[in-house]
Amino acid sequence: MSEQHSKPDNSKMITRLLASVVLMFAFGFALVPLYEKFCEVTGFNGRTNNSAAAGSDGNLVDTTRLVTIEFHTRVNRGLPWEFSSEVRRLQVHPGETTTVNFTASNHTNRDMTGQALPSVAPGEAAPYLLKTECFCFQNQPLAAGDTAVMPMQFYVDPDIPNHIRTFTLSYMMYDMTEAAAQGRVVVDTSE
Amino acid sequence: MSTVVDTHHEHDDHHDHKPTGIKRWLFTTNHKDIGSLYLLFSFLMFFAGGTMALVIRAELFQPGMQIVDPHFFNQMTTMHGLIMVFGAVMPAFTGLANWMIPMMIGAPDMALPRMNNWSFWILPFAFIIMLSSMLMPGGGPAFGWTFYAPLSTTYSTDSTALFVFAIHIMGISSIMGAINVIVTIMNMRAPGMTYMRMPLFVWTWFITAFLLIAVMPVLAGVVTMVLTDKYFATSFFDAAGGGDPVLFQHLFWFFGHPEVYIMILPSFGIVSAIIPAFARKPLFGYASMVYATAAIAGLSFLVWAHHMFTTGMPVFASLFFMYMTMLIAVPTGVKIFNWVSTMWRGSMTFEPPMLFALAFVILFTIGGFSGIMLAITPVDFQYHDTYFVVAHFHYVLVSGAVFSIMAAAYYWLPKWSGFMPDEGLAKLHFWCSVISVNILFFPMHFVGLAGMPRRIPDYALQFADINAIVSVGAFLFGFSQLIFLAVVVKCMAKKGQAAVAKPWEGAEGLEWDVPSPAPYHTFDTPPKIEAPIR
């Protein structure tokens, strides 16, 4: 190697490049919470709030329009439960607090734990569905043979854009018996 | 392999005391040796991946399952994609970078020769691991090269662990290669070789290397999440645990789209070297070529979700990604116009490298057009995940990237081996390839528009005739590559016409100042660059 090709900066440059590699690796993981936050704000993936929202200010009820909400329930494979909502369709005024009851029955002879996860279509409506009380905020333990009536109290944010006149709220019930036994919580309500 | 070694030996290695035989290759830190290793490895992988493609096309020759099981078919599509992307195209470009960048910028070697050795030698192990996973019960990866969760997590077989490990090794190899390229280009340029005097191949690789540094770690992150989701009870992509399978696609395509440009930018550099050489006229718009490359690289980070229009994104996101994707057509168009203008009023001859470069310009442009069509969200709903997409990316990757690699091989083989590639065979190879590649991929547009999804081992009867034609094209194209093998072997065997230092009349660049074959050590004393070299 000749003098002219002296490379005093190599190690510095390598350090910088390696640092960028580490940074980008970390960035990949940082995208996970960023994505979650982004979805929460924009309703990008249709998830709703997973902790209780503040109650509706009764004065803000927008009686000039109605929003239709469709409810759908489904049990994930492997979970021998029945799970249903008392209504399939409901019309509400934005701002008006409403309660809908869901029923889950465990027909097995085992104590089990389920977890319902919500999804809203169109996702754009998700940030405007504000739940003040919901069974979906935590795991649902259900003893063998038991049936539970689980309320969901919510209101639609009066700020909901005019063009959203209908949306669907779907709950998928998952078997969390094992996860709960291992102390793993799915929906973190600590915040 | 050893033939090439001897070539170097006899001619110019008398002052060098390096080990001989296998040890020389295992321990080599010479950029030319490592470049040859990369190129030969990628050639081997090209045939391995190609064989899998032929299994796919044989099964698809007619409706019904005749040859393989659907699960094995899925393994074939997955492995074909992975091998071609990570085993054939990327290592071929790294090989070209190793061989040519130091010679083009007047450096004696790559900046980090020992790391260079490492970055090559871990690669074969990665592919041995990945290929051997197919011997496991349940077979190898069968979830497509895009390994969408949860098919690749909860619902995959245990070969996934090996797949993840192999991808990690490939990623480390690519990152080390990229670091080496960047440090070499920044620190080892000969006096007077300013940035804006660098050949475009160096420029495009420089930008490619930054793309690699930016996105390969993200790929590493994604496969790590796949691994922990599958084996360590995390729920990044598992809805049951509060994750989101669509998040996987965002992360994957954040890597995946720049990856697409990683596989095409060096091609732009190659074609920008070859067209001026055989048009005997300086490259039109050198500066705009550099800026266009940088623009494409920058935009590549803002378009990833155009692979995901059907995932159910809100309309504002679809619109954003549609506009951004369409914008890429502008710098890409600039490049094509520049190449055509370089030919305009030139004095053209049509040696094999030029033939492949011209085919590249035409066929890559066709792939670009289907790319614009795919960018238009409302119609993409119809094209998405059909053979139209398969046609599109094979036009840009096979008749694009692979043709440019072949052009590069024909262009620089005299420099590497000291012998001219057999012109008759090379032209036969060109015409066989260019005709069969179109029989292979052009009808895919039609069958895709007519409604045939990709990645299916069996199809409805209305797709039968076109699929038969496509399969015929595939076998023709596959076997045409044996001619290429013959040309390369002939050069390596030192048969044919010996090459002079500058075998192409209009070629420009420092690599033509050294004898052919290039001595084992070049530019120990750096050349002095007075005027721009283009």
Add this chain to the structure above:
Amino acid sequence: MKARLYRVLTAALVLFVMPAAFAESLQINLPRGATEVSNSVYSLHMYVFLVCVIIGVIVFAAMFWSIIRHRKSRGAEPAKFHDNVRVEIAWTVIPFLILIAMAWPATSLLLDMDDTDDSDLTVLITGSQWRWDYEYFDYDVQYRSSMATMRDQVYANLPKGENYLLEVDRPLVIPTNRKVRLLITSDDVIHSWWVPEFAIKKDANPGYINEAWTRVDEPGIYRGQCAELCGRDHAFMPIVVIALEPDDFEEWATNEETRLAEEREEEERLLSMQMTMDELMTLGESVYNAQCAACHQPNGQGVPGVFPALAGEGVSVDSDGLNDHIDTVANGVQGTAMQAYRDQLSMRELAAVITYERNAWQNDTGDEVQAADIHNYIQGDN
């Protein structure tokens, strides 16, 4: 064979020599489709395609002009120019304007496609490996739709029917001239619900719902298939939609509601009925071949490492495992391709298929499972 060769050759000719003239007879373009949206999509597709063709013709003409005229063998002397700012600005700006001309109609069409409000009917579509479930919001109707093409047509090269791989046992039925809102989700991996003639392709993501809408103009049968790689039988989950006049649809839906309700009643009534072993095995075999054989294979051997074998191992030969066996078939297994069949098969069918699995292929446990056993298990009376 000769006829086939001839067809292939004709097709080759059509493809390479005269595409436009024969485009209608041999399907090589997007379908215009059956809805206003799909027609707009088709027009946009043709518009963008034509713009690309025109640009292509200009660029390639310039290129071939220089290839032919500016070649050394014709004595062409190379010019020296290598820059021209004005030209370069022009070919940056003009493509940009062309792109705007394409983005404009695309944007308005996309906004139109996105507007699912004010629908007349909602159907929920759930993909699972490798079937579609349809559930009507407005009627008490839900059912599963599986491919109807026989295995032997696929694997044994038996003569293939006209709608090979694109036929199902129970198609989705929707009314014409009504805005139908489709909610799409999945039970396991990602699928994609695609009917080209509606220009709808929407991913079915597990745990999340997506939506789309359509308004079909003409009654008819429309076919599509899953468009996202979803595992081994991805090629074998077709979609068939029948569009009926609104009145006919109303009639169909009410009939279906009644029929399904009657079936359930009938089932309750027949619970006490005992089936003979022969009856169970015969019914069981047909259910097995329709529902289970795709994964577990007709011989019960499964696919090693992917789908477990049922012959000679596992729960089906475990004499204490009857309840686990029922549980697996009725409720499915989370995180695997094994889906829940309790809502898809009747109690009799469940009983029969379980009996079959426990006695076929020399499993010979001798267990006879009756509909009442299934009922008792599911209702938790065990």
